Amino acid sequence: MKIICIGRNYVEHAKEMNAALPSTPIFFMKPETALLRTRDFFYPKFTSNLHYECEIVLKIDKVGKNIDEKFAHTYYSSCTLGIDFTARDVQQNCKDKGLPWEISKSFDQSAPLSKTWIPLKDSTKEIKFQLEKNGKVVQSGSNLDMIFSFDQIIAYISKFITLKKGDLIFTGTPAGVGKVEIGDNLKCLLMEKEVLNFNIR
Numbered sequence: 001m002k003i004i005c006i007g008r009n010y011v012e013h014a015k016e017m018n019a020a021l022p023s024t025p026i027f028f029m030k031p032e033t034a035l036l037r038t039r040d041f042f043y044p045k046f047t048s049n050l051h052y053e054c055e056i057v058l059k060i061d062k063v064g065k066n067i068d069e070k071f072a073h074t075y076y077s078s079c080t081l082g083i084d085f086t087a088r089d090v091q092q093n094c095k096d097k098g099l100p101w102e103i104s105k106s107f108d109q110s111a112p113l114s115k116t117w118i119p120l121k122d123s124t125k126e127i128k129f130q131l132e133k134n135g136k137v138v139q140s141g142s143n144l145d146m147i148f149s150f151d152q153i154i155a156y157i158s159k160f161i162t163l164k165k166g167d168l169i170f171t172g173t174p175a176g177v178g179k180v181e182i183g184d185n186l187k188c189l190l191m192e193k194e195v196l197n198f199n200i201r
Helices: 011-016 069-075 088-096 150-160
Strands: 003-007 026-030 050-052 054-060 076-083 128-133 136-142 168-170 185-190 193-199
Touching: 026 150, 054 128, 054 136, 054 150, 069 150, 076 168, 076 185, 076 193, 150 168
Parallel strands: 003 168
Antiparallel strands: 003 026, 054 076, 054 168, 128 136, 128 185, 185 193
């Protein structure tokens, strides 16, 4: 099982990161050990600037390679929400040195994932989601605001990597990313339904 994550897929998030808008999807990967297996998230010792990034997550239903965009919708049928945690200080240090920054995103438990999946009968329908930190909404997003759609993402990734059943695709985060501290609570809502709720320990 692979975890594939899309970067800079919302205009306003790219702006808040002072990053250029991509002309093609940007993707990186997390290992399976990035999934959060416990109820709570334990703040890693190697960072002092940990950021949340709430994202719609797709699960691949069947094997595919070089998938045509017009057929991409047949490769997934449900979605949920997840968090792409980023050690921002570690990431910036890597960028300053011209090094790959996957280490800042691929560490253990860096991908909390809801176990509640909702069916997707029409991938063009609006899917709204939000993230609350300590009861306050800090991120609100919609798939219709994505630079690259679900189908465009799948078609592009499959040019380079064979997709297999069970693979997860984190489709990018909207504006509003920010720090978490020990003691914080994060709650994710998908179509106004709570699907993920955990504490930072």
